[in-house]
Each structure stands twice: as structure tokens, then as C-alpha cells.
Amino acid sequence: MRIALLGTAYPFRGGLATFNERLATELLAQGHQVQLFTFTVQYPDWLFPGKxxxxxxxxxxxxIVRVLHALNPLTWRKTGHAIAAFQPELVLTKFWLPFMAPALGSTLRMAQKRYPSLLRLAILDNVVPHEARPADRLLTRYFIGAVEGAVAMSRTVEEDWRAYTSKPVQRLFHPIYDSYGAPLPREEACKALGLDPAYRYFLFFGLIRPYKGLDLLLEAWKAPVLQAQTHLRLLIAGELYEPLDRYAALLQAPENQGRVFFHEGFVPDEKVPLYFSAADAVVQPYRSATQSGVTxxxxxxxxxxxxTRTGGLPEMVPHGEAGFVCDxxxxxLTYALVEMAQTPVERFQPALEQLRNAWSWSAFVHKLLEFASSLQGAHTVPK
Known part of the structure; x- marks a missing residue:
């Protein structure tokens, strides 16, 4: 099958690029012809909160072809024509933010206008964004009008899609991010990060935004019952997408002194294994979520x-099997963290291994293309 992917890819960083590139790699490995169409400009600098x-x-x-400028309608037409010239049977588009709806939705419409047999599917990170903005619903509806169906990776996102439209949606799963190589010896990883391997480390990882709940975690970390876990340390690794002032008081609180290590900054792919190899557990204290690449x-x-018990996280982490779920x-959070600190890591290994094997990229692609095949020939060109 000839398949086009429209969305973030090299030279852009982050989870969207990682997902799209890993998906393209799997499709190629299964014998499909693939072309990635990505951005020349994804966000203007004045809109991007990171470095x-x-x-x-x-x-x-x-x-990978760089052709799409998110704010330049002339490139939307150019990208649509480029996709049509590739003559794919299927185009897959990640959707994560209403801001991207005009560029992605218009490109998909122009591609199908040039190549009417094209089937267009969205792979949904979010339907409802974590941080609401004016015109979100209008923009999301515009994007939905440009696809024949969608794949959701959590029940929450599937339900959000159904609240917008009767178009088909298939709930699958978020595949495992297996492109970071094998785990490193723990002592080696700790040494590379400047950490004392005598302590156990709980890791908060990824971009730091209000909905990620780092402030909730830092408040919980002050609790006397956690202070009593003298072998335990909190390791934070990620780039701030908001002012440090929001967290300064909690980071500098007397109860957290010497117990919290903050490695601020975006973590490049080659350093990801260091943090997860050094960590004994991962903490996601999110206020809201759909699904998570960190998981x-x-x-x-x-x-x-x-x-935390929000969005798709409880689906992804069975309570008591792959970890603990809390409000x-x-x-x-305090009591869940204490429970994790007092539970042997070996208890979780069977479930972690079972789910890692079940949520493979080969299984995801098989189910994705099975869903696409069920829709082939059933779609019509939108007016």
C-alpha cells in the first residue's frame, strides 16, 4: 500500500516527531511505500514556549519532505498537491491541537480534490485540548470535516470524538516507544547524570506545563511520611513551558532541600535511556490527560x-499491576508514592513485560490498516 504521513518529523523534536517517524519505520518494515510530509514552519517562534x-x-x-508552513495557505495547497502526486491510497495525520486545523484540514481537502480515491484518517492525540482557547470547537470541526475517520488511543479521546461527529472511530492503543535502545546498567546511568546510585529515584519526565501537575507532586513530596523514606529522591527532567516562578517556592521549600534534583531543559533522544535507566519508578501527577508517550x-x-486518575492513564497503567493509580x-499522591517506595520493583515486572509485548508497533499497524481497509471505498469527497 502507498501511504502518506502528514505531520511533524525531522528536523522537529518531541513526541509527535518520534511517533510519526516510528510509525513510518514500521510501515516500511511491513513492505509499504511511505512518504512523510512535514513542516517548514510548525509554530512561529513567538508562539512556541520552549527554547x-x-x-x-x-x-x-x-x-521526509519539508513543505508545509502552518500559517501560509499557499503551502497548504502545495502540500496537498504533493500528497496527491504521490498517489497514496491512505494518508495518516496526527491531530493534537486546534491551532493546526486550518493547515492540516485544508491540505487534506486539497489532496483529495486532486486525488479523489484517497482515504484520510486522523490519529488522535487529543480532540479536546488540555488548555482551552477561543474558537477551539470551530477549528476542530473544520479538521474533522477533512477526514473519513479516526483512530483514538484511549477511551477518553474516543468519547470526545463521538461527541463531535458520527464519523467512524477505532480505539486502539498507544504503541510502546521502543526506539531508545536497551536499558543501561543503573549505576552507569546514575554516574552519567551525576546522581548517587545509593538512593532510589522517582522520575518526573517531559515538558513542564500546568496540566502536568508538577506542583502537586512537589507539594506531596514535602509530606513527613515521604521525608521518612530517607533512601528516596525525586528526579525532574524536562523543559519548562511556563515560568520557573510557579515552582520556585516548592523547589526551595525546606522539606524538599536535598531531596529533589531538577534537570531543566529538553532531553534529547540520546539521553532518554539515562533517565529511565537511573529511575526506579516514573510519576505522572497529571491534572488532565488523554494518553501519554511518557507512559x-x-x-x-x-x-x-x-x-493520576485522569483521561486514559488508568487504562494504560493497571492499578496494582504496572503501578499505582491515585487521584x-x-x-x-503522597500515599501512592509511599506505596510505590515500599513495594519491590520485581512485583510489577510480569505486567510491564506483558503490556510492553502487547502494545507493539507491528500490532498497532496491523489493526490500523485493518480499520482503514474497512473504510476503503465507503468514503465520499467532502463538499
């Missing part, structure tokens, strides 16, 4: 998790 959108290093061995990295490295508040 840089780009990664360094050589490009992956994938057919799937934790599965790859067989690290148990403490997650998104400091008190509940």
Missing part, C-alpha cells in the same frame, strides 16, 4: 508508574 523546536544530529533514514517510554524500560491531589 527551540529543532533537534540536532543527522536525519533518520526515512523519506510508553516507561513500559519500554520496564519501569513501574504512579499515575490528582497531593494527599492521594
Amino acid at each position: 527551540t523546536q529543532y533537534r540536532t544530529g543527522p536525519p533518520p533514514p526515512l523519506p 510508553q517510554i516507561a513500559y519500554h524500560f520496564l519501569r513501574p508508574m504512579v499515575v 490528582p491531589d497531593p494527599v492521594a
Whole structure:
């Protein structure tokens, strides 16, 4: 099958690029013809909250074309025509933010206008964004009008889609991020990060935004019952997408002194194994969530998790098997963290290994293409 992927890829960094490139790699491995169409400009600099959108290093061995400017309608037409010229049977598009709806939705419409037999499917990170903005619903509806169906990776997102439209949706799963290599020896990883391997480390990993709940975790970490766990340390690794002032008082609180290590900054792919190999558990204290790529990295490295009862996280982390699930508040987090600290890591290994094997990319692609095949020939060109 000839398949086009429209969305983030090299030289852009982050989870969207990682997902799209790993998906393209799996499709190629299964014998499909694949072309990735990505951005020349994804976000204008004035809109991007981080330090840089780009990664360094050589490009992956994938057919990637940079053509789409998120704010330039002339490139939407150009990209649509380029996709049509590739003559794919299927185009897959990640959707994660209403801001991207005009560029992605218009490109998909123009591609199908040029190549009417094209089937267009969305792979949904979110339907309802974590942080609401004016016109979100209008923009999301515009994007939905440009696809024949969608794949959701959690029940929450599936339900959000159904609240918008009767178009088909298939709930699958978020595949494991297995492109980071094998775990490193723990002492080696700790040494590389400047950490004392005598302590146990609970890891908060990823971009730091209000909905990620780092403040809830830092408040919980002050609790006397956690202070009593003298062998335990909190390791934070991620880039701030908001002012440090939001967390300064909690980081500098007397109860947290010497017990919290903050490695601020975006973590490049080559350093991801260091953090997950050094960690004994991963903590996701999110206020809201759909599904999480951080969870799937934790599965790859067989690290148990403490997650909050929001969105798709409880689906992804069975309570008592792959970790612990609690409410998104400091008190509940405190007791879940203590329970994790007092539970032998070996208890979680059977479930972690079972789910890591079940949520493979080969299984995801098989089910994705099975769903696409069920829709082939049933779609019509939108007016």
C-alpha cells in the first residue's frame, strides 16, 4: 500500500516527531511505500514556549519532505498537491491541537480534490485540548470535516470524538516507544547524570506545563511520611513551558532541600535511556490527560508508574499491576508514592513485560490498516 504521513518529523523534536517517524519505520518494515510530509514552519517562534523546536544530529533514514508552513495557505495547497502526486491510497495525520486545523484540514481537502480515491484518517492525540482557547470547537470541526475517520488511543479521546461527529472511530492503543535502545546498567546511568546510585529515584519526565501537575507532586513530596523514606529522591527532567516562578517556592521549600534534583531543559533522544535507566519508578501527577508517550517510554524500560486518575492513564497503567493509580491531589499522591517506595520493583515486572509485548508497533499497524481497509471505498469527497 502507498501511504502518506502528514505531520511533524525531522528536523522537529518531541513526541509527535518520534511517533510519526516510528510509525513510518514500521510501515516500511511491513513492505509499504511511505512518504512523510512535514513542516517548514510548525509554530512561529513567538508562539512556541520552549527554547527551540529543532533537534540536532543527522536525519533518520526515512523519506521526509519539508513543505508545509502552518500559517501560509499557499503551502497548504502545495502540500496537498504533493500528497496527491504521490498517489497514496491512505494518508495518516496526527491531530493534537486546534491551532493546526486550518493547515492540516485544508491540505487534506486539497489532496483529495486532486486525488479523489484517497482515504484520510486522523490519529488522535487529543480532540479536546488540555488548555482551552477561543474558537477551539470551530477549528476542530473544520479538521474533522477533512477526514473519513479516526483512530483514538484511549477511551477518553474516543468519547470526545463521538461527541463531535458520527464519523467512524477505532480505539486502539498507544504503541510502546521502543526506539531508545536497551536499558543501561543503573549505576552507569546514575554516574552519567551525576546522581548517587545509593538512593532510589522517582522520575518526573517531559515538558513542564500546568496540566502536568508538577506542583502537586512537589507539594506531596514535602509530606513527613515521604521525608521518612530517607533512601528516596525525586528526579525532574524536562523543559519548562511556563515560568520557573510557579515552582520556585516548592523547589526551595525546606522539606524538599536535598531531596529533589531538577534537570531543566529538553532531553534529547540520546539521553532518554539515562533517565529511565537511573529511575526506579516514573510519576505522572497529571491534572488532565488523554494518553501519554511518557507512559510508553516507561513500559519500554520496564519501569513501574504512579499515575493520576485522569483521561486514559488508568487504562494504560493497571492499578496494582504496572503501578499505582491515585487521584490528582497531593494527599492521594503522597500515599501512592509511599506505596510505590515500599513495594519491590520485581512485583510489577510480569505486567510491564506483558503490556510492553502487547502494545507493539507491528500490532498497532496491523489493526490500523485493518480499520482503514474497512473504510476503503465507503468514503465520499467532502463538499
